[in-house]
Amino acid sequence: MDETTVISCTVNGEAVEEIVPARLNLVDFLREKLDLTGSHVGCEHGVCGACTVRLDGVIVRGCLTLAAQVNGATIETIEGVTATGEVADLQEAFLARNAAQCGFCTPGMVMSAAELLTVNPDAGRAEIRDFLSGNYCRCTGYQAIIDAVETTLAGRKNGGSTT
Amino acid sequence: MTAPDNNEGGLSVLDRPNSYIGRTVPRPNAKRLIAGRGTFVDDIKLPRMLHLAFLRSPYAHAKIEGIDSDEAKSMPGVIGVFTGKDLIDHCTSWQGVLTHLAGLKSAPQSALAVEKASWQGEAVVAVVATSRALAEDAIEHIIVDFKDLPVVLDMETALDPATPVIHPELGDNLTWTREVVGGDVEAAFSNATHIVEETFRFSRHTGVTLEPRGLVADFDPVERKMTVYHSGQAPHMMQAIFAKHVDLPEADVRVICKDIGGSFGIKVHTYGDEMATVAIAKILGRPVKFIADRVESFTADIHSRDHKVTARMAVDAEGKILGYELDDLTGVGPYSMYPRTSAIEANQVISLSGGQYDFENYRAKATVVYQNKAMMCQYRAVGHPIATAVSEGMADLAAAATGLDPLEFRRRNLVADDAYPKTSAAGAPMDDLSHHACLDKMVTMMDYDAVRADRTAARAQGKIRGIGFASFIEVGSPSPLFYGTGGARISAQDGATLRLEPQGTVTVSIGVTEQGQGTEAIIAQIAATAVGVAIENVRVKTGDTDNSPYGGGTWGSRGAGIGGEATLQAGKVLRQNILHVAGAVLQTGPDTLDILDGAVVDKQGGAERITLADLGAQVHFRTGELPNDLQPEFVATQHYRVKGQPFVLTNGIQASYLDIDPETGGVTLLKHWVVEDCGTVINPQLVDEQIRGGVVQGIGGVLFEECLYDEDGNFISATMADYLVPMAAEMPDIEIAHVETPTSTSELGAKGAGEAGTGGAPAAIMNAVNDALAPHKARVTTHPITPERVLRALGVI
Numbered sequence: 001m002d003e004t005t006v007i008s009c010t011v012n013g014e015a016v017e018e019i020v021p022a023r024l025n026l027v028d029f030l031r032e033k034l035d036l037t038g039s040h041v042g043c044e045h046g047v048c049g050a051c052t053v054r055l056d057g058v059i060v061r062g063c064l065t066l067a068a069q070v071n072g073a074t075i076e077t078i079e080g081v082t083a084t085g086e087v088a089d090l091q092e093a094f095l096a097r098n099a100a101q102c103g104f105c106t107p108g109m110v111m112s113a114a115e116l117l118t119v120n121p122d123a124g125r126a127e128i129r130d131f132l133s134g135n136y137c138r139c140t141g142y143q144a145i146i147d148a149v150e151t152t153l154a155g156r157k158n159g160g161s162t163t
Numbered sequence: 164m165t166a167p168d169n170n171e172g173g174l175s176v177l178d179r180p181n182s183y184i185g186r187t188v189p190r191p192n193a194k195r196l197i198a199g200r201g202t203f204v205d206d207i208k209l210p211r212m213l214h215l216a217f218l219r220s221p222y223a224h225a226k227i228e229g230i231d232s233d234e235a236k237s238m239p240g241v242i243g244v245f246t247g248k249d250l251i252d253h254c255t256s257w258q259g260v261l262t263h264l265a266g267l268k269s270a271p272q273s274a275l276a277v278e279k280a281s282w283q284g285e286a287v288v289a290v291v292a293t294s295r296a297l298a299e300d301a302i303e304h305i306i307v308d309f310k311d312l313p314v315v316l317d318m319e320t321a322l323d324p325a326t327p328v329i330h331p332e333l334g335d336n337l338t339w340t341r342e343v344v345g346g347d348v349e350a351a352f353s354n355a356t357h358i359v360e361e362t363f364r365f366s367r368h369t370g371v372t373l374e375p376r377g378l379v380a381d382f383d384p385v386e387r388k389m390t391v392y393h394s395g396q397a398p399h400m401m402q403a404i405f406a407k408h409v410d411l412p413e414a415d416v417r418v419i420c421k422d423i424g425g426s427f428g429i430k431v432h433t434y435g436d437e438m439a440t441v442a443i444a445k446i447l448g449r450p451v452k453f454i455a456d457r458v459e460s461f462t463a464d465i466h467s468r469d470h471k472v473t474a475r476m477a478v479d480a481e482g483k484i485l486g487y488e489l490d491d492l493t494g495v496g497p498y499s500m501y502p503r504t505s506a507i508e509a510n511q512v513i514s515l516s517g518g519q520y521d522f523e524n525y526r527a528k529a530t531v532v533y534q535n536k537a538m539m540c541q542y543r544a545v546g547h548p549i550a551t552a553v554s555e556g557m558a559d560l561a562a563a564a565t566g567l568d569p570l571e572f573r574r575r576n577l578v579a580d581d582a583y584p585k586t587s588a589a590g591a592p593m594d595d596l597s598h599h600a601c602l603d604k605m606v607t608m609m610d611y612d613a614v615r616a617d618r619t620a621a622r623a624q625g626k627i628r629g630i631g632f633a634s635f636i637e638v639g640s641p642s643p644l645f646y647g648t649g650g651a652r653i654s655a656q657d658g659a660t661l662r663l664e665p666q667g668t669v670t671v672s673i674g675v676t677e678q679g680q681g682t683e684a685i686i687a688q689i690a691a692t693a694v695g696v697a698i699e700n701v702r703v704k705t706g707d708t709d710n711s712p713y714g715g716g717t718w719g720s721r722g723a724g725i726g727g728e729a730t731l732q733a734g735k736v737l738r739q740n741i742l743h744v745a746g747a748v749l750q751t752g753p754d755t756l757d758i759l760d761g762a763v764v765d766k767q768g769g770a771e772r773i774t775l776a777d778l779g780a781q782v783h784f785r786t787g788e789l790p791n792d793l794q795p796e797f798v799a800t801q802h803y804r805v806k807g808q809p810f811v812l813t814n815g816i817q818a819s820y821l822d823i824d825p826e827t828g829g830v831t832l833l834k835h836w837v838v839e840d841c842g843t844v845i846n847p848q849l850v851d852e853q854i855r856g857g858v859v860q861g862i863g864g865v866l867f868e869e870c871l872y873d874e875d876g877n878f879i880s881a882t883m884a885d886y887l888v889p890m891a892a893e894m895p896d897i898e899i900a901h902v903e904t905p906t907s908t909s910e911l912g913a914k915g916a917g918e919a920g921t922g923g924a925p926a927a928i929m930n931a932v933n934d935a936l937a938p939h940k941a942r943v944t945t946h947p948i949t950p951e952r953v954l955r956a957l958g959v960i
Binding site for chain 1: 372375852
């Protein structure tokens with residue numbers, strides 16, 4: 001049998017305690033143990049960004065983080081940031097600009113873009129493109145995503161943000 | 164021209180008041196995807212569900228002399244282990260041939276390899292366990308006695324007598340060959356002022372859907388019904404295939420496609436691992452899930468391209484094309500893919516090359532061969548990236564030989580916009596195209612003179628900068644002549660059923676499917692327009708064989724052209740049905756009434772008479788108030804197929820502007836422009852985003868993506884770290900404009916929009932690269948145009 005460990009953590013504001021196999025990665029933990037299926041598995045070696053989640057306030061690859069590592073940590077997923085309304089303006093911009101097609105990369109893209117919105121509120125197009133280069137999208141060609149993030153940044157600068 | 168709708172007093176149905184045609188409206192399903200609330204197949208959990216993992220061949224070609232799985236069977240969580248021989252009686256074999264592709268031959272293929280594996284990544288043993296991890300653990304304990312066989316990799320030597328034959332029963336490694344001849348090529352070349360020649364190579368690449376292939380197969384052994392949740396594009400096609408090969412009536416197989424994480428033609432084929440999953444679910448009587456991991460996607464998904472094309476073009480002193488000939492060689496892996504076959508891409512290349520130009524004398528030959536690499540089949544823009552890159556590469560060479568600007572050369576040779584209908588030199592029927600209008604619009608949109616001046620200034624400062632163009636045609640809305648005629652159970656027809664619900668909303672069930680293109684949005688727009696309701700009051704249901712009219716699904720740029728027209732016609736019938744009942748209720752002639760924004764109104768004056776909600780309630784719940792001789796029918800179904808033509812062509816032109824770094828050989832894309840004619844534009848935003856996404860997939864093919872094999876047939880770029888796809892930072896902004904020439908084959912007039920971006924971008928970028936390199940006496944005609952290939956062309960390395 002798998003070696004297991006017990007972890008306690010906060011996921012989207014809720015206290016969670018689970019027995020997890022030592023080899024289980026964070027995104028599989030979120031998807032399989034907690035049914036938080038908004039985070040997706042695209043490559044399992046840290047390249048595509050579909051599994052991007054927030055760990056103690058910073059985005060990480062859910063496939064390169066072990067569940068056993070998040071004992072005591074705070075985790076936020078697309079479900080969590082949607083529920084709090086933190087990224088409502090960004091999601092509205094994605095919808096208006098059709099910045100999601102198949103939607104498989106989108107949760108990870110939103111998580112990464114949400115970080116950019118806070119760490120670099122003055123980002124221009126080239127910086128947005130650079131920042132999001134760790135999240136692959138095969139459908140859109142990226143331009144609509146860059147537009148949506150640019151619109152959100154401008155909206156927040158103009159005082160439209162509630163965060 | 165769009166046919167007039169008799170019910171609109173001379174107005175087209177598309178011009179009805181409150182029409183949604185031509186308007187950008189948000190996609191109804193996008194909101195939940197953006198909130199992470201989609202349902203992709205790996206999100207599905209069923210009671211007692213098991214998980215499958217595959218032992219795949221590490222060899223490109225090896226005999227299977229024995230399989231020892233005793234230890235694996237006793238591993239924790241393992242429910243069963245199945246070899247190819249175990250599944251023979253549970254899943255019949257298949258052959259990827261079509262009768263109308265004369266001479267096409269392929270060996271029988273099974274769900275799992277039986278006697279031998281024929282490419283690295285072919286599934287050999289299936290392990291079923293209570294979790295994927297435990298199934299993978301057990302695979303480590305299976306010993307397969309593989310005996311190396313000689314590998315056939317190089318398509319250029321595949322037919323040499325000294326090369327081993329992969330399937331001895333076929334006699335040789337030839338899959339298919341065809342020659343197309345039009346006019347008198349010899350005479351054309353003998354009369355030429357200039358003859359240009361070139362060889363182009365297109366490496367293998369693959370679709371890399373961000374969601375890998377996957378399915379959950381759920382067999383109920385009591386009712387003997389199979390439900391398959393499938394990440395796929397064509398639920399009815401898969402229903403027929405699953406039913407046939409695991410021996411169930413089609414009516415007892417239900418295929419459900421929920422949210423699909425990208426498809427691009429990858430998810431419209433028959434894969435052994437998926438067939439094994441369905442067969443094993445039937446054997447076990449329990450739900451079984453298989454989700455390909457990324458390495459499995461690279462090695463077992465279909466690949467595309469892998470062509471070598473030699474071409475010659477003859478022009479007169481004025482730069483008019485006199486003759487064109489090409490020879491296309493392509494390698495397709497060890498089997499022809501089922502059921503669409505692996506001959507279609509080469510057939511497209513020889514059928515479509517040069518179709519944008521007006522010339523008479525043409526000869527093209529396709530040779531398709533087997534090799535021990537992953538299987539090859541139809542991926543987005545099938546054949547078009549090759550046909551367009553070769554034709555447009557030759558056009559630029561011919562322009563240079565005659566001393567013409569590339570756009571002037573195109574002006575002299577593109578088929579005139581008033582020349583249709585016409586048949587191309589290759590014999591392809593063409594209609595409703597607009598090459599010159601698109602070219603003129605491109606010149607204005609990009610400000611060609613300004614870009615040329617900018618290039619001159621940049622070159623003066625030492626930049627290696629270039630401009631490239633590609634005029635193109637693109638096939639969409641395939642007719643039954645594509646597959647059905649050849650014996651495949653693939654529908655070229657789709658149906659739409661529209662239903663007026665008691666609250667006055669409209670529910671659409673339709674065969675075309677959604678993988679992110681916005682199918683549900685455009686179908687809702689068309690239904691809302693045709694019936695006369697607000698788009699918020701339309702619901703679209705698709706992707707479920709139990710609940711959709713029979714249809715082909717979404718591929719071949721057919722969603723808008725075929726599904727859209729079926730919806731339009733069904734909407735018109737439903738509107739007439741509603742007005743018939745309303746006329747009886749209101750005691751007036753139905754032809755004096757119309758439906759606008761959810762209410763029956765007087766056609767003259769527009770005064771509201773009764774809302775659809777009130778009418779719905781009366782018809783459904785107070786039927787006694789209706790005359791006895793009136794039976795309301797608030798459901799209407801119409802089907803549509805393209806008739807009398809093999810397909811509906813679209814056209815357009817793309818332009819690329821780029822820099823080449825003389826030290827690294829890297830290409831920086833400065834700007835990309837597209838003028839596209841996809842007929843009636845239903846939703847401008849969705850069309851533009853289809854084009855942008857398509858262009859970027861084309862950019863991937865021409866600059867980055869390459870399935871690399873070593874000399875033993877090992878696939879050495881089979882991870883996302885090694886196989887490069889376009890990233891946000893490398894992509895240019897893409898400017899788009901439209902010319903709208905509705906197709907005369909339908910009332911809606913919409914053509915396809917999903918593939919042309921991918922078909923044209925590689926040609927435009929290759930031409931821009933070679934324009935940039937021209938002053939340096941260098942050329943690159945091998946895709947992808949990697950930094951190494953550029954540096955070699957420049958003589959730096």
